[in-house]
Amino acid sequence: MEGVRMLYLAGAFATHAVVGYALVRAFTDADPRLGVVLGVCPDADFLFPAAWNWPLVHRGLTHTPLFALGIVAGAYAIRRERAVPIAVGLAMGSHLAIDSLSSTGIAWLFPLETTWGPGLAVHGLSATILLWTLSLGVLAWRTDVLSRAQ
Numbered sequence: 555m556e557g558v559r560m561l562y563l564a565g566a567f568a569t570h571a572v573v574g575y576a577l578v579r580a581f582t583d584a585d586p587r588l589g590v591v592l593g594v595c596p597d598a599d600f601l602f603p604a605a606w607n608w609p610l611v612h613r614g615l616t617h618t619p620l621f622a623l624g625i626v627a628g629a630y631a632i633r634r635e636r637a638v639p640i641a642v643g644l645a646m647g648s649h650l651a652i653d654s655l656s657s658t659g660i661a662w663l664f665p666l667e668t669t670w671g672p673g674l675a676v677h678g679l680s681a682t683i684l685l686w687t688l689s690l691g692v693l694a695w696r697t698d699v700l701s702r703a704q
């Protein structure tokens with residue numbers, strides 16, 4: 555059973571990475587690897603000890619718009635290039651958007667502890683195929699546009 559869970563998590567991480575990569579590559583001039591790292595970044599909360607409580611739990615603090623805005627602001631403070639905070643926002647925003655559709659949702663109104671989600675299997679096989687197809691479609695569409703512009 556643990557192997558199935560690890561496979562599920564690997565698929566979820568890969569999906570967040572692919573979507574983040576596609577959005578950053580397609581819509582910014584930033585290094586698309588930023589989309590991979592920050593697309594997965596909110597799930598760093600899996601490293602929190604199980605004994606910790608809200609908001610330091612999975613889909614707690616790191617899955618809030620407030621946290622994402624803090625990272626965007628930090629990215630802008632470090633690199634005063636427009637593309638970098640936009641890339642950070644796209645990558646982290648895509649993660650929050652995907653996870654907000656799950657059964658546990660995310661805390662959109664943090665610091666209020668209110669979560670709600672429509673209960674979609676966002677990391678199930680159908681959703682994963684859809685997200686990967688959309689990401690590859692965005693890459694194909696925007697890469698073609700970028701190639702013609704040069």
Ligand SMILES: [Zn+2]
Binds near residue numbers: 649
């Ligand atoms: Zn997540």
